[in-house]
Amino acid sequence: MINKKPLESVEESDLQNLRKNQVAESKILDYKETLPGNSDTDKKEFLFDVSSFANAAGGDLVYGIKEEDGVPVHLSSVKGILIVFYVKSYSFHY
Numbered sequence: 818m819i820n821k822k823p824l825e826s827v828e829e830s831d832l833q834n835l836r837k838n839q840v841a842e843s844k845i846l847d848y849k850e851t852l853p854g855n856s857d858t859d860k861k862e863f864l865f866d867v868s869s870f871a872n873a874a875g876g877d878l879v880y881g882i883k884e885e886d887g888v889p890v891h892l893s894s895v896k897g898i899l900i901v902f903y904v905k906s907y908s909f910h911y
Contacts, residue, residue, distance in 0.1 A: 819831050819832070819877055819901065824901060824903045832882065832901075833892060835882070841887045843876075845870070847866060847870075848883075848884040848887075849880045850881070850882065850883045851880070866878055867902075871904050877903055877904075878901070878903075880900040881900055
């Protein structure tokens with residue numbers, strides 16, 4: 818969760834702080850500049866990202882942030898909005 822906030826409470830200022838504080842991508846945070854397209858490759862990458870989070874600790878998948886070397890450099894927005902997905906972990910331990 819971004820800034821330990823529930824997803825519905827995340828605001829643009831929280832995302833700006835990620836950039837300002839140079840919060841790098843990690844096992845629980847991934848930046849994407851654009852939404853996935855309709856190609857099979859794009860769909861596979863999206864599913865890979867989501868399933869990776871779901872099979873681990875969970876995490877935030879943030880669309881609309883350009884990154885360089887894993888560090889956010891610009892909030893680019895996607896069609897005028899920023900999109901954040903929180904993927905909950907679904908790891909089961911038997």
